[in-house]
Amino acid sequence: MTEKVDMVRLGMTNPHVVSSLTLRDWDVLIRQARSSAVLGRLHAVLEEAQIIDHVPMPPRNHLEAARVVAGSQERVIRWEVYCIRRALARVETEFVLLKGAAYVLSGLPFARGRIQSDVDILAAKSKLRTIEAALLEQGWIHMKLDKYDQRFYREWSHELPPLYHPHRGTVLDVHHNILPSTGRVHPDPQKLLRASEDIPGTPYKRLCPPDMVLHACAHMFQDGDFERGFRELTDIDGLLRALSGTAAFWDQLSQRAQEMQLYRPLFYGLRYAYEFLNTPIPQRIISASLEWAPSGPVLHAMDALVRQALVPRMAATLNTRYARWVLYMRSHWLRMPPLLLARHLLHQSLRRR
Amino acid sequence: MWLRTGPFQTHLKSPINSLGQAIHLLYGDFVVEENPEFADFHIQLREPKNWRRFYRPQVYFYFDDQAPFKPMPRSHAFAMFEWCLNWCIESQANHYLMMHAAVIERGGLAAILAAPPGSGKSTLTAGLVNRGWRLLSDELALVDPGNGMAVPLARPVSLKNQSIEVIRKFVPNGVIGPIARDTIKGSVAHLKPPQDSVDRNREGALPRWVIFPRFEAGAQISFTPYPKSTALLRLADHAFNYSQYGVKGFEIMAKLIDRCDAYEFIYSRLDDAIQVFDSLLICDARTMVSS
Amino acid sequence: MHSKQSCKIVPDATLHWKIWDDQCLVFNSASGQTHLLDPIPALLVRQIDEGCGDSEELFLRTVKLLDLDLTSHVRTTLQQILQQLDALGLIEASRS
Numbered sequence: 039m040t041e042k043v044d045m046v047r048l049g050m051t052n053p054h055v056v057s058s059l060t061l062r063d064w065d066v067l068i069r070q071a072r073s074s075a076v077l078g079r080l081h082a083v084l085e086e087a088q089i090i091d092h093v094p095m096p097p098r099n100h101l102e103a104a105r106v107v108a109g110s111q112e113r114v115i116r117w118e119v120y121c122i123r124r125a126l127a128r129v130e131t132e133f134v135l136l137k138g139a140a141y142v143l144s145g146l147p148f149a150r151g152r153i154q155s156d157v158d159i160l161a162a163k164s165k166l167r168t169i170e171a172a173l174l175e176q177g178w179i180h181m182k183l184d185k186y187d188q189r190f191y192r193e194w195s196h197e198l199p200p201l202y203h204p205h206r207g208t209v210l211d212v213h214h215n216i217l218p219s220t221g222r223v224h225p226d227p228q229k230l231l232r233a234s235e236d237i238p239g240t241p242y243k244r245l246c247p248p249d250m251v252l253h254a255c256a257h258m259f260q261d262g263d264f265e266r267g268f269r270e271l272t273d274i275d276g277l278l279r280a281l282s283g284t285a286a287f288w289d290q291l292s293q294r295a296q297e298m299q300l301y302r303p304l305f306y307g308l309r310y311a312y313e314f315l316n317t318p319i320p321q322r323i324i325s326a327s328l329e330w331a332p333s334g335p336v337l338h339a340m341d342a343l344v345r346q347a348l349v350p351r352m353a354a355t356l357n358t359r360y361a362r363w364v365l366y367m368r369s370h371w372l373r374m375p376p377l378l379l380a381r382h383l384l385h386q387s388l389r390r391r
Numbered sequence: 392m393w394l395r396t397g398p399f400q401t402h403l404k405s406p407i408n409s410l411g412q413a414i415h416l417l418y419g420d421f422v423v424e425e426n427p428e429f430a431d432f433h434i435q436l437r438e439p440k441n442w443r444r445f446y447r448p449q450v451y452f453y454f455d456d457q458a459p460f461k462p463m464p465r466s467h468a469f470a471m472f473e474w475c476l477n478w479c480i481e482s483q484a485n486h487y488l489m490m491h492a493a494v495i496e497r498g499g500l501a502a503i504l505a506a507p508p509g510s511g512k513s514t515l516t517a518g519l520v521n522r523g524w525r526l527l528s529d530e531l532a533l534v535d536p537g538n539g540m541a542v543p544l545a546r547p548v549s550l551k552n553q554s555i556e557v558i559r560k561f562v563p564n565g566v567i568g569p570i571a572r573d574t575i576k577g578s579v580a581h582l583k584p585p586q587d588s589v590d591r592n593r594e595g596a597l598p599r600w601v602i603f604p605r606f607e608a609g610a611q612i613s614f615t616p617y618p619k620s621t622a623l624l625r626l627a628d629h630a631f632n633y634s635q636y637g638v639k640g641f642e643i644m645a646k647l648i649d650r651c652d653a654y655e656f657i658y659s660r661l662d663d664a665i666q667v668f669d670s671l672l673i674c675d676a677r678t679m680v681s682s
Numbered sequence: 683m684h685s686k687q688s689c690k691i692v693p694d695a696t697l698h699w700k701i702w703d704d705q706c707l708v709f710n711s712a713s714g715q716t717h718l719l720d721p722i723p724a725l726l727v728r729q730i731d732e733g734c735g736d737s738e739e740l741f742l743r744t745v746k747l748l749d750l751d752l753t754s755h756v757r758t759t760l761q762q763i764l765q766q767l768d769a770l771g772l773i774e775a776s777r778s
Contacts, residue, residue, distance in 0.1 A: 060428070061428035061429040062428045062429070064429055065428065065429045065430060069433065069455050072455060073455050073456070073457070096400065096429045096431060097429060099398075099431075099484075099486045100431070100483065100486075102485075102486040103483060103484060103485035103486040104485075106485045106486065106632070106635055106636060107485050107635055109635075109637065110634060110635040110636070110637055110714070113637055113711075113712070113714055114714065116694070116712070117712055117713050117714065117771075120692070120693070120712070121771075618702070618703075618705060619702040619703075619705070620700075620702050620705035620706070620707050620718050621705075621718065623700070623707060623716075624707075624716065624718055627716060634714050637711065637714055638696075638698055638709060638711050641698055641700070641707075641709035641716060642698070645700045645707070
């Protein structure tokens with residue numbers, strides 16, 4: 039049965055289905071969810087649907103284990119963000135929380151049970167040196183990177199080399215844009231910062247709702263690491279569900295996508311969230327988004343690639359691995375001019391040996 | 392093959408003959424369930440499909456179709472299996488509070504022996520469980536967050552380097568499995584767990600003592616009480632998912648330390664160590680009588 | 683005359699206490715850290731946790747409990763302890 043191949047998707051979108059699962063089914067589902075990095079999310083979904091107590095015992099332990107870990111990660115993120123605020127208060131610089139940190143501090147429902155490790159923040163490029171100095175003074179250190187990687191990060195990427203805090207064991211990524219400046223698509227970072235908003239009830243800032251969605255889409259379809267592909271898609275789905283409450287949201291999203299030149303990743307995000315996770319998207323938006331679609335053959339290829347790549351690892355075949363590899367190559371191509379790409383990939387692959 | 396160790400069901404797939412033999416030898420007393428349907432861990436240990444099968448053969452560990460570690464020589468297959476099963480439990484079983492510690496039990500009371508690797512903890516454990524104590528675990532203490540009970544695994548006890556010979560002498564009819572030489576930890580072998588410990592591997596025990604043991608050649612034996620607050624911090628240091636448990640972790644530890652007496656223990660001879668542990672029970676009985 | 687400080691427990695934190703004889707363990711739910719505090723720092727944290735937010739008042743209450751005089755030496759020591767507790771992520775001690 040096809041459903042058995044992707045039970046994670048089924049479990050996440052239609053949780054009551056799990057009451058009919060046998061232990062053998064659970065044996066597969068737990069492994070699929072774990073390898074797709076959504077085991078904690080699955081627990082949260084089942085708990086919200088009030089059916090977690092009906093899950094039979096050995097599998098329930100694994101869900102509980104994932105809940106314990108996800109719960110502690112949320113606490114770690116909150117504390118880390120607090121420590122960052124204290125460190126940067128001394129230099130009076132603003133910063134905006136990105137991705138997981140923003141989702142957690144905003145109390146968005148889909149952040150429950152989400153696995154997150156690093157904290158990502160966005161700041162003005164001109165302030166990066168000041169920020170780096172303040173953080174280093176408060177105990178963060180540079181992760182051991184060779185000279186090539188350091189240079190790559192500083193000159194070509196859109197973020198500082200990652201910073202590590204030895205006491206807390208946490209990693210902080212400081213971005214000055216959401217996409218690399220060497221890439222084909224250049225969202226204007228000033229616009230991102232200007233449109234950022236306060237997170238209610240906290241002293242922190244996040245991107246405005248359309249920008250959060252666009253960032254998630256850009257991250258999934260430009261950054262290209264499809265190992266966590268399914269999880270990224272659940273983020274996009276979660277954001278759309280949580281943020282589309284206001285009447286103006288969808289139009290704002292469309293306008294912003296065009297303004298920031300991120301309509302192509304948004305198109306993909308909407309398309310696959312709808313297909314895989316039944317995200318409630320108004321029909322008029324789906325129709326309008328077709329304007330942003332790539333040419334017929336490209337779309338056809340992407341559809342096939344993405345569908346293969348999102349198959350959970352347990353059911354993964356050579357085709358899945360190939361699809362993920364192609365998407366990974368594609369994202370690098372989108373991120374860098376060809377010459378740089380060749381050098382970068384060559385260097386990366388030399389080190390892997 | 393399916394293997395149940397305490398609360399965990401493991402599904403192991405491997406074509407390696409020596410591994411199968413070692414498992415039959417050391418896990419022979421373990422009950423095999425009929426028609427198992429759910430495995431907590433799916434482990435594969437296989438050889439690479441290329442020429443390395445024949446020249447200095449290696450074995451890879453696969454968990455959920457991923458190979459998280461570098462391969463090891465095929466002659467180390469059983470040691471690798473034990474390490475990999477430890478890794479599975481440590482990374483997945485967060486529904487228990489887990490510590491790098493041994494747990495033994497007698498008279499319904501459990502002792503947690505917490506010490507860093509290389510302090511002789513496993514040797515001490517191997518000795519004690521062959522002199523009247525029940526084995527719950529030699530390396531991984533699992534505590535049920537709901538009721539504070541230690542949960543048994545009763546798996547083979549791992550012995551390193553000199554302790555292999557020490558235990559061979561101390562337990563003359565003990566069964567010791569294949570020795571993996573030249574591993575990063577030196578020579579590693581495993582002692583078959585006592586039948587009684589295996590038969591009772593679904594029976595938990597409430598901790599009564601927390602002991603920090605250390606082997607020191609030629610040292611005077613010493614068994615000194617340890618203050619509770621520092622004992623909590625020191626034990627928490629050994630609990631690798633303590634921080635994941637947050638407040639709950641603190642509460643579980645506080646309750647555990649409340650109920651237990653904590654000691655620091657230094658010894659040089661196994662026989663003396665056994666006596667000290669036996670006297671623990673007598674002390675306890677006396678206290679119960681007088682109160 | 684004396685520079686005042688306002689003190690409070692770090693935001694969104696609940697402190698959990700476990701006391702055995704004269705040793706005080708404190709778990710900070712926000713940082714996830716467990717601290718073994720000496721008696722005087724523990725006393726300070728406890729009072730701040732109970733709402734005493736003004737450093738001068740905090741010092742006065744503390745010395746009364748310990749039957750000491752608030753000499754300048756004692757005050758300096760207590761201020762240093764407050765800074766250490768701030769650095770540990772238990773309290774926020776800021777100049778008002």
